[in-house]
Amino acid sequence: MDNNIASLRKDLNMTQQELADKVDVTRQTIIALERGRYNPSLLLAFRITKALSKDLIEDVFCFSELNEKK
Amino acid sequence: MIGKSEWFERRRYGGWGVRPCKWQGWAYVAAMIIPLVAVNAIGGISNDDRNVVMGAWIALIILDTIDIMAHLKKDERSFMHEAISERNSSWFMVIVLSIGFAYRIIDGARAGRVEIDPVIAVALVGAVIVKAATNYVLERRN
Numbered sequence: 001m002d003n004n005i006a007s008l009r010k011d012l013n014m015t016q017q018e019l020a021d022k023v024d025v026t027r028q029t030i031i032a033l034e035r036g037r038y039n040p041s042l043l044l045a046f047r048i049t050k051a052l053s054k055d056l057i058e059d060v061f062c063f064s065e066l067n068e069k070k
Numbered sequence: 071m072i073g074k075s076e077w078f079e080r081r082r083y084g085g086w087g088v089r090p091c092k093w094q095g096w097a098y099v100a101a102m103i104i105p106l107v108a109v110n111a112i113g114g115i116s117n118d119d120r121n122v123v124m125g126a127w128i129a130l131i132i133l134d135t136i137d138i139m140a141h142l143k144k145d146e147r148s149f150m151h152e153a154i155s156e157r158n159s160s161w162f163m164v165i166v167l168s169i170g171f172a173y174r175i176i177d178g179a180r181a182g183r184v185e186i187d188p189v190i191a192v193a194l195v196g197a198v199i200v201k202a203a204t205n206y207v208l209e210r211r212n
Contacts, residue, residue, distance in 0.1 A: 025145035025147070026143070026145055026147075028148075029146075029148070038147055040146070041146050044145075
């Protein structure tokens with residue numbers, strides 16, 4: 001699953017640690033998410049969307065069938 | 071209790087338990103070990119008193135370590151990593167124990183006697199029970 005967490009986070013002048021604290025995960029998880037190495041649970045995806053001041057989960061994450069088959 | 075879970079992280083590469091990740095964690099480890107060394111080094115204490123003090127101190131360390139481990143911060147990714155690594159290590163142990171168990175039976179049969187290692191048998195049967203109980207609880211929960 002692709003995402004634009006890094007760019008949205010930078011737009012908000014938020015560090016990885018600040019985002020991690022906001023959504024109650026470790027900084028390593030944020031790093032893994034930004035690099036596209038980890039697919040979050042639906043609950044975490046919603047939390048991240050809210051923390052990045054977005055209304056729709058699709059504003060942050062986008063599902064790509066092609067990437068999932070890699 | 072005494073140590074804070076923020077000072078430690080789950081041990082990933084050197085076995086089980088926790089390891090310090092902040093200087094406070096290292097200071098805590100030193101503060102827990104130094105009294106043990108000091109009690110052994112100080113003269114004029116009877117062996118019985120020394121054993122009581124050391125036993126109480128070790129019990130405190132064990133209880134505090136359990137408390138730290140229980141309060142360790144875990145998110146879904148680290149939880150998944152821990153679950154998969156524990157599964158892999160338990161699979162390795164089950165395979166080795168099964169080979170050892172079979173070897174003892176075959177070796178005993180060759181000598182004309184029944185040889186079952188009770189420790190390995192209890193470990194394997196216990197593992198089956200723990201797995202079944204865990205699955206039962208998880209199926210009921212979600």
